[in-house]
Amino acid sequence: MMVKQNIKKVSGIMWASLLMVVLMLIFVPNFSQPRNFDNILKNTAVLLIISIGMTMAILSSQIDLSIGGVMSASAMISAMYLSRFEEPTAVQILITFLIGIIVGLAFGLINGVMIGIFKYNYWLVTFATMSMGYGLAQVVTNGNIIAGFSKTFRHVADGKMGGAVSNVIIITILIVVIMMLLLARTRFGMHIYAVGDSEQCAAQSGIVVPKIRILVYAISGILAGLGGVLLVSKTNSASATIGNGYEFDAIAAVIIGGTPFEGGKGGLGGTVIGALVIQAFKAGLQLMGVSSYWQQTLVGIFILLIIVVDVISENQKLIKKTRRIYRDE
Amino acid sequence: MAEKEVMLHIESLRKEYPGVIAVNDVSFDIYKGEVHIVIGENGAGKSTLVKMLAGLNTIDSGTLKLEGREYKPENVLDAQAKGVNIIHQELSMMENRTVAQNIFIGREPVKGFWIDKKAMNEKCRELLDSLEIEIDPSTMVRDLSIAQQQMVEVAKALSFQSKVLIMDEPTSSLTSKEIDNLFRLTRKLRDEGTSIIYISHRMQELMEIGDRVTVMRDGAYIGTREIKEINMQELIMMMVGRKIENAYPRNYNEPGKEMVRTDKLTGLRFRNVDIHINAGEIVGVAGLVGAGRTELAKAIFGYDPIESGAVFLDGKKANERHYSTTRAVDAGISLLPEDRKKEGLFLDMSISENIVQAVARKLFKNGIADKKVENQLSEKYIKDLAVATTSGEKLVKELSGGNQQKVVLGKWLATESKFLIFDEPTRGIDVGAKYEIYSIMDRLAKEGAAIMMISSDLPELLGISDRVYVMKDGELAGEITREEAEFTQEAILEVALRGKERS
Numbered sequence: 001m002m003v004k005q006n007i008k009k010v011s012g013i014m015w016a017s018l019l020m021v022v023l024m025l026i027f028v029p030n031f032s033q034p035r036n037f038d039n040i041l042k043n044t045a046v047l048l049i050i051s052i053g054m055t056m057a058i059l060s061s062q063i064d065l066s067i068g069g070v071m072s073a074s075a076m077i078s079a080m081y082l083s084r085f086e087e088p089t090a091v092q093i094l095i096t097f098l099i100g101i102i103v104g105l106a107f108g109l110i111n112g113v114m115i116g117i118f119k120y121n122y123w124l125v126t127f128a129t130m131s132m133g134y135g136l137a138q139v140v141t142n143g144n145i146i147a148g149f150s151k152t153f154r155h156v157a158d159g160k161m162g163g164a165v166s167n168v169i170i171i172t173i174l175i176v177v178i179m180m181l182l183l184a185r186t187r188f189g190m191h192i193y194a195v196g197d198s199e200q201c202a203a204q205s206g207i208v209v210p211k212i213r214i215l216v217y218a219i220s221g222i223l224a225g226l227g228g229v230l231l232v233s234k235t236n237s238a239s240a241t242i243g244n245g246y247e248f249d250a251i252a253a254v255i256i257g258g259t260p261f262e263g264g265k266g267g268l269g270g271t272v273i274g275a276l277v278i279q280a281f282k283a284g285l286q287l288m289g290v291s292s293y294w295q296q297t298l299v300g301i302f303i304l305l306i307i308v309v310d311v312i313s314e315n316q317k318l319i320k321k322t323r324r325i326y327r328d329e
Numbered sequence: 330m331a332e333k334e335v336m337l338h339i340e341s342l343r344k345e346y347p348g349v350i351a352v353n354d355v356s357f358d359i360y361k362g363e364v365h366i367v368i369g370e371n372g373a374g375k376s377t378l379v380k381m382l383a384g385l386n387t388i389d390s391g392t393l394k395l396e397g398r399e400y401k402p403e404n405v406l407d408a409q410a411k412g413v414n415i416i417h418q419e420l421s422m423m424e425n426r427t428v429a430q431n432i433f434i435g436r437e438p439v440k441g442f443w444i445d446k447k448a449m450n451e452k453c454r455e456l457l458d459s460l461e462i463e464i465d466p467s468t469m470v471r472d473l474s475i476a477q478q479q480m481v482e483v484a485k486a487l488s489f490q491s492k493v494l495i496m497d498e499p500t501s502s503l504t505s506k507e508i509d510n511l512f513r514l515t516r517k518l519r520d521e522g523t524s525i526i527y528i529s530h531r532m533q534e535l536m537e538i539g540d541r542v543t544v545m546r547d548g549a550y551i552g553t554r555e556i557k558e559i560n561m562q563e564l565i566m567m568m569v570g571r572k573i574e575n576a577y578p579r580n581y582n583e584p585g586k587e588m589v590r591t592d593k594l595t596g597l598r599f600r601n602v603d604i605h606i607n608a609g610e611i612v613g614v615a616g617l618v619g620a621g622r623t624e625l626a627k628a629i630f631g632y633d634p635i636e637s638g639a640v641f642l643d644g645k646k647a648n649e650r651h652y653s654t655t656r657a658v659d660a661g662i663s664l665l666p667e668d669r670k671k672e673g674l675f676l677d678m679s680i681s682e683n684i685v686q687a688v689a690r691k692l693f694k695n696g697i698a699d700k701k702v703e704n705q706l707s708e709k710y711i712k713d714l715a716v717a718t719t720s721g722e723k724l725v726k727e728l729s730g731g732n733q734q735k736v737v738l739g740k741w742l743a744t745e746s747k748f749l750i751f752d753e754p755t756r757g758i759d760v761g762a763k764y765e766i767y768s769i770m771d772r773l774a775k776e777g778a779a780i781m782m783i784s785s786d787l788p789e790l791l792g793i794s795d796r797v798y799v800m801k802d803g804e805l806a807g808e809i810t811r812e813e814a815e816f817t818q819e820a821i822l823e824v825a826l827r828g829k830e831r832s
Binding site: 185187191193197200201202205206207264265319 | 421425434597
């Protein structure tokens with residue numbers, strides 16, 4: 001049922017996005033090449049992992065701006081550890097990922113505790129931790145780039161364990177499926193929606209709202225930490241700016257996916273589509289030779305268009321609903 | 330009769346808000362297995378009292394004992410855990426969740442790690458069936474009507490094991506069939522030993538469902554009686570407590586020319602509304618919650634959308650499809666909103682800053698505020714309306730409800746408005762201040778203003794208005810004038826509940 005809802009909600013935006021993809025297939029040279037698709041999917045995978053946390057934060061009617069900063073911090077700190085080894089063993093690679101995840105968790109807990117327990121404003125808190133993350137990423141290497149990792153580490157994201165599909169895609173699918181089940185089928189998931197719908201009502205119904213908030217930001221932090229390390233593995237380099245702009249792409253993926261800022265509505269299914277659309281759009285622009293500066297601008301315009309379409313259709317729905325309830329009884 | 334066991338013992342309960350003592354040293358007992366009605370006029374303190382019992386309001390002083398043990402609810406959850414539940418007067422639901430999810434939130438049935446949706450929906454179905462509520466558990470709450478949502482609230486409260494169940498005007502938007510169901514269930518719970526505290530305005534309900542009745546007036550406990558032994562005359566005397574002829578200072582004048590007219594006004598929650606108000610007239614608007622009264626007022630004022638039709642002031646079009654509050658204010662319409670604190674005032678600003686807001690555009694044409702002019706203006710209205718304050722610099726949030734309302738009024742009088750809409754003007758205001766507000770309204774009418782007054786307080790509506798329009802489900806269902814013999818609460822309720830055809 002949750003999925004059905006999402007699709008209904010997404011439909012208008014989906015048509016627009018589908019149209020865009022079809023247009024690119026026809027008019028953009030090389031867009032339909034398998035290599036391009038693989039590229040889009042890999043880019044989508046990393047974006048999607050961190051967008052899961054953003055989806056949860058927005059579902060609870062808040063936001064997590066710290067995601068990009070957390071990615072950078074976790075990428076740099078774990079890369080520093082890894083760069084000590086010429087040919088790291090499997091255990092050392094595992095530790096690298098664990099470091100990234102722990103860094104993410106630490107940031108998530110700071111967010112969650114400050115917001116959930118001390119009730120500080122979530123914009124300010126995650127804005128501050130974003131800055132902390134980007135800053136910390138520069139501090140640890142004095143702003144230097146770390147690059148040239150071992151093949152085994154690069155294989156974690158880029159390798160093809162099961163044949164044709166890159167590992168990072170498989171990892172992402174696994175996480176997405178788990179998180180979808182968590183959101184749709186467990187108490188915790190239900191309560192994220194409940195808190196987002198009406199915090200007051202949730203609190204008066206026995207839901208411990210601070211607990212939900214802490215968990216949401218902790219999970220978001222963990223996934224951002226994991227995303228940071230995966231991005232290093234995928235691109236074979238770590239810089240303090242590696243997470244730059246990911247928070248905005250994640251917000252865009254959630255919004256395109258039909259989860260509105262007011263919270264309590266939407267879900268991960270839409271975010272999957274949203275992340276795909278953004279990366280396809282960017283890849284298409286890339287192939288058309290559009291500079292990355294313009295790409296960012298055009299993505300912004302695209303999101304603006306979607307918001308306008310969304311607001312108009314939501315207003316229509318609201319008017320229809322009000323009429324139904326108040327007039328035709 | 331067998332000796333009564335005390336379920337809830339209330340002793341010297343007190344709650345004070347700035348400027349108002351809402352509940353003043355109230356003491357009485359609730360027996361086990363009785364339906365105890367709490368009755369009183371608007372502002373008598375009934376809701377404040379039960380909110381304290383349910384953990385929604387903090388208690389200033391006094392003690393409660395539940396089954397002989399000290400009972401001090403920290404919050405709603407704590408009250409629920411101790412067996413005290415409340416059905417709110419206002420709805421608090423999660424719109425985007427299903428009926429079942431709303432009812433079982435926080436205690437969803439689980440199978441291992443997963444929520445057992447099937448079991449949840451089944452349990453919900455059983456609950457709804459037992460109440461004879463025909464709603465599918467998997468319906469989204471946003472798709473339900475107001476009455477259906479209220480039934481779901483009722484069902485949710487009933488799904489808890491309650492020792493004390495509080496119902497705060499639960500029938501205000503239910504149909505007679507739903508009320509019957511609710512009463513049937515209420516009796517069943519009572520017979521099983523639950524104590525029910527029931528707040529109502531309606532005499533009929535009191536006779537039908539109550540065992541005992543407690544009367545409150547102006548925050549104080551007046552008395553408790555057995556329903557079987559009560560005399561209606563006595564009950565009304567207890568509620569009103571004083572001669573009421575002079576409660577409503579109103580001098581009826583010969584109405585002047587037509588000042589306000591709406592022409593087939595249609596908005597989101599009302600349609601085809603034709604009303605007219607003459608200069609010097611106070612016209613009441615009655616109706617149940619959700620009838621569209623406030624929405625009509627907001628649309629006339631240009632705040633809510635107008636879909637078709639128009640508002641005329643003094644023969645000139647004052648608002649239509651291209652609605653705006655700026656246009657309405659310039660034409661001379663003002664609105665004293667229902668929610669004073671949120672919509673009518675800037676609480677953190679001073680009295681003079683509030684009074685100057687609406688007229689500032691006209692007063693300071695070059696865009697620069699002149700503190701001297703501002704102070705002169707506020708000085709004038711503070712004196713004129715007798716706002717109790719030491720100076721115009723005092724922050725509005727520090728004033729009592731009555732004085733806040735006067736500041737809102739001052740803001741509009743400064744614009745020399747010809748048409749004033751009062752939405753629940755005396756809600757949460759103590760008796761003395763009410764009288765002052767009425768007097769001002771009367772004076773404004775005498776000076777030639779057209780006044781529209783929305784109120785759920787029927788005695789007030791009847792005491793102040795020349796005529797009363799009654800709305801039902803977004804339509805104008807009737808009009809009752811002072812000259813008619815049927816200018817009574819019963820007549821208004823009849824139209825408000827049943828609509829036109831039977832009036």
